[in-house]
Amino acid sequence: xxxxxxxxxxxxxxxxxxxxxxxxxxxxxxxxxxxxxxxxxxxxxxxxxxxxxxxxxxxxxxxxxxxxxxxxxxxxxxxxxxxxxxxxxxxxxxxxxxxxxxxxxxxxxxxxxxxxxxxxxxxxxxxxxxxxxxxxxxxxxxxxxxxxxxxxxxxxxxxxxxxxxxxxxxxxxxxxxxxxxxxxxxxxxxxxxxxxxxxxxxxxxxxxxxxxxxxxxxxxxxxxxxxxxxxxxxxxxxxxxxxxxxxxxxxxxxxxxxxxxxxxxxxxxxxxxxxxxxxxxxxxxxxxxxxxxxxxxxxxxxxxxxxxxxxxxxxxxxxxxxxxxxxxxxxxxxxxxxxxxxxxxxxxxxxxxxxxxxxxxxxxxxxxxxxxxxxxxxxxxxxxxxxxxxxxxxxxxxxxxxxxxxxxxxxxxxxxxxxxxxxxxxxxxxxxxxxxxxxxxx
Amino acid sequence: xxxxxxxxxxxxxxxxxxxxxxxxxxxxxxxxxxxxxxxxxxxxxxxxxxxxxxxxxxxxxxxxxxxxxxxxxxxxxxxxxxxxxxxxxxxxxxxxxxxxxxxxxxxxxxxxxxxxxxxxxxxxxxxxxxxxxxxxxxxxxxxxxxxxxxxxxxxxxxxxxxxxxxxxxxxxxxxxxxxxxxxxxxxxxxxxxxxxxxxxxxxxxxxxxx
Numbered sequence: 001x002x003x004x005x006x007x008x009x010x011x012x013x014x015x016x017x018x019x020x021x022x023x024x025x026x027x028x029x030x031x032x033x034x035x036x037x038x039x040x041x042x043x044x045x046x047x048x049x050x051x052x053x054x055x056x057x058x059x060x061x062x063x064x065x066x067x068x069x070x071x072x073x074x075x076x077x078x079x080x081x082x083x084x085x086x087x088x089x090x091x092x093x094x095x096x097x098x099x100x101x102x103x104x105x106x107x108x109x110x111x112x113x114x115x116x117x118x119x120x121x122x123x124x125x126x127x128x129x130x131x132x133x134x135x136x137x138x139x140x141x142x143x144x145x146x147x148x149x150x151x152x153x154x155x156x157x158x159x160x161x162x163x164x165x166x167x168x169x170x171x172x173x174x175x176x177x178x179x180x181x182x183x184x185x186x187x188x189x190x191x192x193x194x195x196x197x198x199x200x201x202x203x204x205x206x207x208x209x210x211x212x213x214x215x216x217x218x219x220x221x222x223x224x225x226x227x228x229x230x231x232x233x234x235x236x237x238x239x240x241x242x243x244x245x246x247x248x249x250x251x252x253x254x255x256x257x258x259x260x261x262x263x264x265x266x267x268x269x270x271x272x273x274x275x276x277x278x279x280x281x282x283x284x285x286x287x288x289x290x291x292x293x294x295x296x297x298x299x300x301x302x303x304x305x306x307x308x309x310x311x312x313x314x315x316x317x318x319x320x321x322x323x324x325x326x327x328x329x330x331x332x333x334x335x336x337x338x339x340x341x342x343x344x345x346x347x348x349x350x351x352x353x354x355x356x357x358x359x360x361x362x363x364x365x366x367x368x369x370x371x372x373x374x375x376x377x378x379x380x381x382x383x384x385x386x387x388x389x390x391x392x393x394x395x396x397x398x399x400x401x402x403x404x405x406x407x408x409x410x411x412x413x414x415x416x417x418x419x420x421x422x423x424x425x426x427x428x429x430x431x432x433x434x435x436x437x438x439x440x441x442x
Numbered sequence: 443x444x445x446x447x448x449x450x451x452x453x454x455x456x457x458x459x460x461x462x463x464x465x466x467x468x469x470x471x472x473x474x475x476x477x478x479x480x481x482x483x484x485x486x487x488x489x490x491x492x493x494x495x496x497x498x499x500x501x502x503x504x505x506x507x508x509x510x511x512x513x514x515x516x517x518x519x520x521x522x523x524x525x526x527x528x529x530x531x532x533x534x535x536x537x538x539x540x541x542x543x544x545x546x547x548x549x550x551x552x553x554x555x556x557x558x559x560x561x562x563x564x565x566x567x568x569x570x571x572x573x574x575x576x577x578x579x580x581x582x583x584x585x586x587x588x589x590x591x592x593x594x595x596x597x598x599x600x601x602x603x604x605x606x607x608x609x610x611x612x613x614x615x616x617x618x619x620x621x622x623x624x625x626x627x628x629x630x631x632x633x634x635x636x637x638x639x640x641x642x643x644x645x646x647x648x649x650x651x652x
Contacts (some may be wrong), residue, residue, distance in 0.1 A: 015496050016650040035494055036547070038525060113649040114638060115547060115638055116547020135635065136580060136613060145614065
């Protein structure tokens with residue numbers, strides 16, 4: 001601008017907060033929005049007045065409710081919301097009726113003379129910071145698209161206004177009914193309000209009561225949030241998919257370890273012998289096998305028992321004994337195999353082989369002492385015992401796998417149950433919860 | 443920037459044009475609507491007092507749009523059943539003329555655009571799709587408005603209007619279009635919604651208590 005610009009003598013005076021009187025009851029009316037509001041409600045007689053009219057023409061009077069509704073943030077309170085100062089200038093209570101049950105919520109009108117209007121909503125301690133959409137969302141039955149994000153249809157319901165206070169940027173009336181459709185993409189919500197053929201889209205973002213209390217410096221604490229709200233961010237902060245990816249990475253590492261240990265294991269068979277048992281044999285039932293050497297370092301030893309059992313069992317009491325030191329490992333193994341047919345078809349249980357692994361057996365000269373016990377229906381049976389040293393043990397991997405699996409499972413479960421309670425309140429409840437009410441949104 | 447100076451034919455006050463292409467201005471002293479002719483200024487009308495409004499923008503407000511500085515040199519005020527809004531006439535620093543509409547602090551910047559076969563107002567319906575300059579727009583609202591007054595410099599004569607129909611169009615990219623039926627021939631404006639902060643406005647009005 002150059003110096004030649006004349007002073008603007010015609011500049012209107014600085015806008016001021018207006019104090020007027022209610023034409024109905026004479027009570028003082030404060031207009032905080034510098035004439036931006038459409039309607040203002042007399043706090044004393046509940047007349048809805050035309051804020052654009054210098055005489056504040058009465059537009060509607062509504063019955064004072066038996067129990068008055070008090071805004072949690074009093075009108076005139078200022079606070080800083082996302083970096084901008086806002087003043088609470090209006091308050092309304094609305095309710096939705098879903099399947100005969102009334103769900104009331106509160107809305108606050110916020111104003112800044114430079115930034116205009118903004119809104120807060122509160123339902124059961126859940127807050128949303130709402131502004132009118134500047135861009136047009138696209139609506140695709142079941143979902144909506146806004147600023148590149150897809151919002152899922154949550155609920156369509158009738159919203160009735162039943163209590164108003166202060167100033168509004170639109171022509172508010174008690175008893176007015178709008179059709180509100182909510183689409184969610186937590187922590188955001190997209191709402192489409194249809195009132196008298198006029199469609200208004202607004203976008204909200206979930207806020208915690210604590211944040212509201214801090215923003216407006218309110219005394220005490222916010223009401224506790226109850227239940228799960230439609231666009232409440234999941235307490236599961238971690239991305240569930242990401243955690244499964246991490247799990248998969250660990251599982252692959254584990255699998256690699258397992259394979260390399262398997263490759264490194266010598267799996268050296270040091271003993272194998274077949275025996276035959278006859279019921280008629282008299283004498284001591286236990287016997288000792290030939291000796292064998294376990295070479296190399298201290299390692300695992302696997303004892304494998306094979307017997308052609310067929311609806312029988314055999315039980316062998318083993319002792320692996322170190323010939324040099326006398327150290328012994330006692331254990332009993334059973335081989336049994338049962339099968340047959342019943343009303344469910346064929347079944348079988350057990351098998352012809354049994355293996356057991358003894359950890360950390362030092363090298364040395366060893367032998368086995370075996371004491372067989374047999375199914376009383378058996379008269380004789382052959383069986384084979386083999387000993388292999390340095391076999392890989394996979395049980396530890398199983399435990400590691402289970403331990404690794406636990407966090408992603410728990411997180412997935414938490415995320416799942418949270419989403420389940422979220423959607424159980426929607427028009428699309430999870431399958432098990434939709435007790436017969438199978439109407440789809442149209 | 444050229445600043446042709448003349449005197450108000452009504453009251454003799456000095457009239458300065460901040461924008462060389464201005465066709466019309468309003469005398470700040472006597473509120474006469476003055477139209478430029480080849481030789482001098484002609485008084486064509488008188489502006490009644492503008493309604494008190496609460497726009498933070500005023501004549502001489504400066505800002506930036508698309509890397510170009512601008513200054514607010516004029517405005518047209520309209521009323522409709524939901525209130526009033528301003529169309530602020532911007533002079534961009536490259537000499538172009540633009541409009542900043544300000545309706546309840548929802549801001550959009552638009553430029554006059556040319557397109558063939560603009561539909562007559564009676565033929566347009568909410569929800570209808572139009573395509574201009576490679577962008578698709580959906581008719582969002584048709585507003586019967588009432589001309590309320592003018593202030594400052596305008597790029598055309600605009601003073602004898604009464605009822606004017608506006609067709610507003612939007613798209614999901616935040617683009618904005620207006621069909622202005624002030625004249626027999628519809629006028630098209632294309633632009634986009636803007637954030638107040640992005641305009642980096644200076645010389646705004648001040649509000650008591652803020």
